[in-house]
Amino acid sequence: MPCDPQVRTGTVELTSENYDRIQEAADRGQNLWRLDPVRTAQVVGSAVLGLRPTDVYTLVEQYYDPGSGLQHAVVRVQHGRCTYLVELYQPRRQGRGGIWVVHAVTEL
Template sequence: MPCPEVVTGRVEIPGEDYDRIQRAADAGQNLWRLSPVRTAQVVGTSHLGLRPQDVYTFVEQYRDAGDGLMHAVVRVRHRDCVYLVELYQPQRQGARGIWVVQEVTEL
């Protein structure tokens, strides 16, 4: 495994309160939460072993028929490794909804 510092699999961030995060974004704080790419970058560098200088590329956004929530995929090139960061909107769907990292998969 060439990039053991990167956390893969299902992501659970201790103390992440989606209600509080959504309220903060509604109040104009932490607006990076409204962008799946910026959320992958900030959460990835804070909690998942990624780096700010890694290359973050938006792949797709879709509404999941099963849970009805908006999901997004961001590809991250970290050194010689490539990851897919899957995110979703737990509180509100669309432009004003926060994004949360759900899973990281190595390609």
């Protein structure tokens, strides 16, 4: 039984997210939280994944995956008595200035 049935776990596919449009908006100075994996986990997590803005979000690691050529990040979320890992990646631009999107949520 899941720790919190309201939290969506597994691979995350948000079909409403257009990565090109999100990247262009960030390039124009809009939604700059998308440039930070912790803030992206917090905003997207509380908007659509069942997490809360008041949960504790901590960057665990950030790494480059040579297989995909993409930057990845892992954010740990303390959600009440439950702990989750939110995996993110940069789909359009790598490194500074690239947006982050949520790829998966795993309950620990």
